Amino acid sequence: MRFKGLVLAVALVSTDPALATPLFALREGTTCKACHVNPSGGGMRNRYGRYVYGPTQLPAAYPRALMSRPLDADISESFGFGADARTAYIDQRSAPKESDSDIHSLIAMQADLYVAARPFHGLTLYYDQGIYGSFEAMAMYEFSLGSPAFSAYIKVGHYMPSYGLRMPNHRIFTREEIGFGPRDKDTGIEVGVTLGPVLVQLGLVNGTGPEFKLDDNMAKGFVGRAEFLARLGDFRLMLGGSFYYNTAGAKTSSSGQVVDTRSWQTRVGAHVGAALGRFAYLAEGDVRMISLGEGNVSGVKEYSFRSYQELAVLLFRGLDLTASYEFREPDLDLESGRAHRIAIGFEFYPIPFTEIKFLYRRSLGSGTAEKAIDGFNEVIAMIHLFY
Amino acid sequence: MKTMGTLITLIYVGLAPLSASHASEVGPRLYNLYCATCHGTRGDGLGESARLLAGPSPQDFTRGVYKFRSTLSGGLPTDADLMRTVRRGIPGTSMPAWAGILDDTQVAAVVAHIKGFSPRFATRETSEVIASPKTVPEPTVASIERGRNVFLLMKCFLCHGTRGAGDGPDAPALKDARGLRIDPRDLRRGEFKGGGAARDIFRTLATGIDGTPMVAYFANPEVLGRPLVRLRKAFSKDVLSHRALNDQDRRRIEKFMADLPSASKFDDMEEKQQEALVRGWQWDLVHYIRDLAGRGSWWRRFLGLTPSRPLFGAGKEE
Numbered sequence: 001m002r003f004k005g006l007v008l009a010v011a012l013v014s015t016d017p018a019l020a021t022p023l024f025a026l027r028e029g030t031t032c033k034a035c036h037v038n039p040s041g042g043g044m045r046n047r048y049g050r051y052v053y054g055p056t057q058l059p060a061a062y063p064r065a066l067m068s069r070p071l072d073a074d075i076s077e078s079f080g081f082g083a084d085a086r087t088a089y090i091d092q093r094s095a096p097k098e099s100d101s102d103i104h105s106l107i108a109m110q111a112d113l114y115v116a117a118r119p120f121h122g123l124t125l126y127y128d129q130g131i132y133g134s135f136e137a138m139a140m141y142e143f144s145l146g147s148p149a150f151s152a153y154i155k156v157g158h159y160m161p162s163y164g165l166r167m168p169n170h171r172i173f174t175r176e177e178i179g180f181g182p183r184d185k186d187t188g189i190e191v192g193v194t195l196g197p198v199l200v201q202l203g204l205v206n207g208t209g210p211e212f213k214l215d216d217n218m219a220k221g222f223v224g225r226a227e228f229l230a231r232l233g234d235f236r237l238m239l240g241g242s243f244y245y246n247t248a249g250a251k252t253s254s255s256g257q258v259v260d261t262r263s264w265q266t267r268v269g270a271h272v273g274a275a276l277g278r279f280a281y282l283a284e285g286d287v288r289m290i291s292l293g294e295g296n297v298s299g300v301k302e303y304s305f306r307s308y309q310e311l312a313v314l315l316f317r318g319l320d321l322t323a324s325y326e327f328r329e330p331d332l333d334l335e336s337g338r339a340h341r342i343a344i345g346f347e348f349y350p351i352p353f354t355e356i357k358f359l360y361r362r363s364l365g366s367g368t369a370e371k372a373i374d375g376f377n378e379v380i381a382m383i384h385l386f387y
Numbered sequence: 388m389k390t391m392g393t394l395i396t397l398i399y400v401g402l403a404p405l406s407a408s409h410a411s412e413v414g415p416r417l418y419n420l421y422c423a424t425c426h427g428t429r430g431d432g433l434g435e436s437a438r439l440l441a442g443p444s445p446q447d448f449t450r451g452v453y454k455f456r457s458t459l460s461g462g463l464p465t466d467a468d469l470m471r472t473v474r475r476g477i478p479g480t481s482m483p484a485w486a487g488i489l490d491d492t493q494v495a496a497v498v499a500h501i502k503g504f505s506p507r508f509a510t511r512e513t514s515e516v517i518a519s520p521k522t523v524p525e526p527t528v529a530s531i532e533r534g535r536n537v538f539l540l541m542k543c544f545l546c547h548g549t550r551g552a553g554d555g556p557d558a559p560a561l562k563d564a565r566g567l568r569i570d571p572r573d574l575r576r577g578e579f580k581g582g583g584a585a586r587d588i589f590r591t592l593a594t595g596i597d598g599t600p601m602v603a604y605f606a607n608p609e610v611l612g613r614p615l616v617r618l619r620k621a622f623s624k625d626v627l628s629h630r631a632l633n634d635q636d637r638r639r640i641e642k643f644m645a646d647l648p649s650a651s652k653f654d655d656m657e658e659k660q661q662e663a664l665v666r667g668w669q670w671d672l673v674h675y676i677r678d679l680a681g682r683g684s685w686w687r688r689f690l691g692l693t694p695s696r697p698l699f700g701a702g703k704e705e
Contacts, residue, residue, distance in 0.1 A: 028440075028441060029441035030441055031439065033439060034436060034439040034440065046424070046435075046436070047420075047424040047436070048424045048425065048435075048436040051420055051421050051424065052421060052424060052425070052436075052483060055488055056476075056483035056484065056485070056488065057483055061487075062487040064487055064488065064490070077419065148433075148437070148438040149438060231441055234690075234692050276690055276692075277687075277690035277691035277692045278691025279690065314691060
């Protein structure tokens with residue numbers, strides 16, 4: 001139990017600079033890129049995100065008495081910085097009774113410093129350093145395709161591959177468990193094309209998993225994501241799909257044990273979002289296929305399914321009430337192991353650049369092997385300062 | 388941690404020049420900070436965020452054509468007009484209200500910088516200001532009903548629809564000055580780009596919205612008052628025969644027309660009396676439009692489709 005508690009703690013304190021808020025993009029009828037430097041969302045906010053949307057559209061109020069000085073984090077038009085700091089109190093208890101793996105702790109969930117430079121129009125150099133060693137470093141070149149509605153970008157470096165909905169919680173079933181957790185950055189190249197309401201992103205990565213290391217084989221990971229966003233009067237609709245395909249083959253130790261399961265799996269997912277006025281709904285479902293390929297446990301394929309659904313209600317500007325439901329089927333061929341989780345909470349932006357978040361998550365898991373992890377009910381209270 | 392330390396040092400050193408900003412640089416600096424991402428550093432409306440935002444394109448300041456003014460159609464706005472727009476924002480668009488963030492001195496500095504984008508301001512061209520009404524009459528049930536008749540007689544329904552929903556028969560064909568399709572406002576939303584107070588709506592009706600099909604209806608009594616009385620039959624003929632209207636509307640219009648003073652009686656009135664009569668109808672229309680906005684059905688309020696305002700600070704109605 002002590003070991004499991006340690007695993008949980010490590011998972012909790014991992015930072016995720018790729019956190020983004022698809023809910024806002026959906027409501028505004030735009031893409032993550034409207035507010036973030038990274039076209040895939042997350043991390044440093046761009047000028048619109050920092051100076052326009054952040055202070056004027058997001059928070060419940062702007063107390064000028066506290067913030068009389070004009071905001072300016074840009075050293076020049078071509079060089080600026082940003083930051084994210086999340087600190088939470090987590091009260092996590094195993095059901096049905098307290099155990100030595102429970103957590104009652106304040107945790108610095110994230111502390112990231114971003115720097116972005118634009119030496120000339122279209123080119124962005126970006127670096128993100130987190131407190132736990134996690135980092136993103138990339139160069140992006142954006143250019144128009146002849147019309148304001150058509151554009152493209154090329155991104156190279158070490159970053160989180162574009163896949164699914166980047167919900168601002170890496171611990172939901174559809175993020176970390178399918179290989180897009182805080183440490184799952186990879187090195188590669190990504191091309192994105194915006195054609196009116198359609199965004200298509202295709203990427204090639206090492207597929208070596210969470211470690212920042214040199215790849216030792218020819219096979220690579222292929223990542224793709226497409227999203228369609230429609231604005232029909234007050235109604236917003238988002239439809240998307242993603243895939244991750246890695247043929248790197250099983251990595252085994254000298255004793256023949258599988259040591260890296262992340263590098264030889266296929267993931268296919270679909271996501272949808274709908275918003276009308278104060279109501280917004282987001283959902284994602286992912287199938288992951290792990291193939292224990294040749295040279296190992298031959299012919300064994302394991303299919304699993306995970307889903308996440310969230311309903312958000314904007315009570316008034318700055319305050320969202322949220323309810324979510326998660327489902328995990330760890331092996332579609334087996335009856336056992338299914339897990340369900342529900343959560344309710346709120347996200348409150350009282351003043352610019354400040355978020356207060358509360359979440360109560362209850363596990364309804366019926367699994368056996370994973371019960372130890374799924375069987376935790378938790379309360380998270382978080383303060384998030386960002387710029 | 389060493390990397391982090393280097394970054395912090397770099398930022399600290401880099402920030403130093405900011406504190407040395409001179410007052411004369413405030414306008415350009417604030418503009419570049421808050422406005423340029425949408426309106427572009429050259430004021431051409433081609434900022435890097437412009438194409439990503441929902442709703443109308445950001446204003447191209449270089450054209451010198453402004454929608455929200457207190458001046459006659461085609462004229463340049465006053466500084467007060469521009470400052471009002473910056474402070475309040477434009478509801479229903481991506482243009483936020485800056486009142487809570489920038490003080491009046493800062494807004495004035497931004498406005499001065501914006502004016503520099505168009506050569507029209509440099510020519511010292513003068514624009515006639517339409518006087519703001521000194522008093523606003525209280526709305527009554529009767530005035531709102533009269534306003535409904537004026538709304539139909541002035542053919543507002545052709546664009547805005549008989550229910551004010553922005554779904555009039557001419558709506559699909561409307562285009563702005565750039566030839567782009569433009570939707571008439573759904574008056575029931577309660578979001579008025581030029582402001583939702585009675586004076587604001589009056590001003591919008593008086594000046595029109597340049598660059599759009601919304602012309603100035605109140606600028607001249609000849610547009611509404613005198614023709615309504617003198618040419619009552621011709622004036623109402625097209626309206627009464629329009630298939631968009633129902634029988635109840637037709638009966639109300641006929642009754643309204645019957646209660647109007649005769650042409651000879653109207654001509655016998657002093658000019659001030661004539662103007663007062665016409666001004667009364669104008670306010671009736673304003674009251675009716677505001678009533679439409681206030682009627683937002685319960686489900687619109689439930690869904691949050693009525694304008695969202697902050698608890699305090701930026702965006703509060705002035």
